[in-house]
Amino acid sequence: MNMAALDSWSLLAVWTAITVYVIAFAAYSADLAQRSVRKERTTPQPILVGAAAGESSHDTGTQGGANVEGEEEPRQPRFVWGRVGTSLTMLGFVFHLAGTLMRGIASGRVPWANMYEFALTGTLLIVALYLLVLLRYDLRFLGAFIIGMVTLLFGGATIAFYVEITPLMDPLKSVWLVVHVFVASLATALFALSCGLSIVQLLQTRHERVTGEPGRSAGPGFLRTLPRADTLESLAYRFAIVGFIFWTFTLIAGAIWANESWGRYWGFDTKEVWTFVIWVLYAGYIHARATRGWRGTRSAWLSIIGFSAVLFNFTIVNLFFKGLHAYSGLS
């Protein structure tokens, strides 16, 4: 098949995926609405699927810990719209994956060599990670956030950043393109999940503080069906530390590549600066989690600021800052 034709098939799959994601986002939003109107007060669900039910004595109560033991759970509420959202997300992911693979085959290289392709692969990894994590934790309440964000980034990138396939520029012809950029996308996906959990954590903290004070509303009603704030925080932290390890690797791999390509391993290029800033922000987040007075709400804000910096680095820095990382493919 002709390569340009394959690319147009890829684009068709991409637009199909975006459409399906939009519907999935709507379903996840309906899920949140459904959770909000649920009349009875449901116990926060344990998010660790398969956590052994307490058959033996467990005399410590449910103080803290990621796997809040489910105290006798009579009926697991069925969140139908959440299931629809997840099914649609899977369907969208199949098209997304097909579109990405076809783009890669058509270009004869890894599909992350310009901004459009980076958005294509980066959002694919976010969805892949989200679906993978669903196998273990019931994070469908994050679906609206994750799929909403993916739709915006992916759709926006396809509209604004799409470029025809062009041959790779010389500086990008390196094994580090495969490693450095891919690991950076993986770290971004982990930070995205962590940020989503931190946002819900903040809402839930407020909800938990206000609940108990009679006559006061405590934020969106769906919060009642979500895990406790400290559970959310613990999970956010776990994604963030793996993301941080990948980001460290991104930084080092980038430095090695820069040393091969530009004749120095570090030169405070704008993109290098922002990669460093993000690294330091997440290092701060990890320290905050270990500092009395910073654990909880303040560290959650750092996680959100960290991910905002990641998004800023990908969009604003790539497009408007002058630097050596000029591979967006846009003129």
Place this chain on the structure above:
Amino acid sequence: MSRSRSEPTLSDPARPSDHFDQVEDGASPAGPSLGPLGWARWIWRQLTSMRTALVLLLLLALGAVPGSLFPQRSADPNGVVQYFRNRPDIAPVMDALQLFDVYSSVWFSAIYLLLFVSLIGCIIPRIRHHLKAMRTRPPRTPARLERLDHHLVEQFVVPADADRSEELSRIIGVAEQQLRGSLYRVQRYDGRGAWSVSAERGYLRETGNLVFHAALVGVLVSVLAASGFTYTGQRVVVEGTTFVNTLSDYSSFNPGRFVDTAALQPYSLTLDSFDVTYEMPGSPGAGQAGNFAAHVTIREPGQTTERSETVRVNGPVSFGGERIYLLGNGYAPTITVRDAEGAVVYQESQPFLPQDSMMTSLGIIKVPDGLPEQVGLVGFFYPTRGVLDTGASASVYPALVNPIVTFNVFAGSLGIDDGTPRSVYTLDTSGMTQLTGADTGVAGIELRPGESAELPNGWGTVTFEDISDNDAASEPVRRFASLQIQRDSGAPWVLLFAALATAGLITGLLVPRRRIWVKAIATDPYPGGLLARIEYAGLARGEDPQLASVVQRIRDDHLAALATELPNDAAKENTP
């Protein structure tokens, strides 16, 4: 995850006092009663606290940002010059705040140096403590395990005919074996009516944590120490010409403080040819250049052998501890200027600097002697000239399809007579008169390869030489390569410490460190024997989300092992 705060023995004395794992001591805030030593100690404690480290980290992130917003002298010196030109009002103020040299500024240096002092002050006591901890046995079993977050209790019936203490000791012995098999360090604490094993694992977590922080110090020290011995030089080399590795032969050279610039290795490097390919017109990415290859020959003095190498993008050539990089390329038209009698007064292949991706290039020819006045030619070279909609000329394709060079002639003073160094790429026309082009009424000079034109006033001629006349294999116009020669002996050390830091980070964040206790106490008489109470407890030291399930698994494995060991013990019960 909450911790037992009331058990002072469980916290880590080497950690900063505001570490989450630490017990709040509420001790001695600084007061007027502190002596100088007391103040020093207080300041040191503040500096090495978690909170200070955190604030310094955030300041470091914040402090790095301006360097991406404003041009930096280190990365973009021309941008700084331009900023001064565009904003003469605020540029000096910003310069005074070192906003054009952020990463070497006093304030940025202060942040990271304080951060590293804080880091070192934090890890030294922890290293000492950790070395000791690795040699000590797991701590005594707490008297009241039920105060721990993760705590399970089982009842077990010891048959009446068995020796009570022997039986309970054996039960704990089974747990001890299992924990040791799971790579826990174990210690038995029996006595006073209770039999227990105390187990700890995950020392690698703290080891990794300390290695990570120590390796960061290693990275910083390597960078700072090597910077004095690092040098970077740039040089433009035209095809067929040779560059000698001495200071005077570089077009720019940035040595570290301790570099002996007189002692560079005196090798020579000849650019034999430069290859590049361009995407064909009409294809996506038309004109995009690629497959750059600078074929060079390197000779060392006193050596008869020479090395042929190819410098590529992403493929530097290493030579005697130096690395040679390919940074750029362009055309170097060969121009000959003759006086009115036809004698050659100038002949050079002058590099013209590319101005766009289609290689519209700008170059300057300076003829200081031999003509009635000093003459400067401002030239544009178009490998494939086309005419834009605006009527201006520009190159429309980077290969030599329709090569044309144009000149405007200036006469007067080149400004070099008093010895002032001048760039070969710019012409200061302040002391010169324009003789052709613009509003002089005289058309500029326009030449194809092999053509000549008259200079104004009958001063002589200028010729655009066609190199392929002498060498049919070559193109009509020579190319140049822009090479960077660099020595950075610190880089391998930086890499080594960075790799160590990553390894430390992975173990420091992902290896769980925990203490596990299994304790057996004989309690009440029971029909047919004695009821024993077995407790299982776990304490996380640092993040350990799996702890609850680990304690459960230890309990299950232990009970299963006991069940197989005591096949006829049907009295095992789960009821509390």
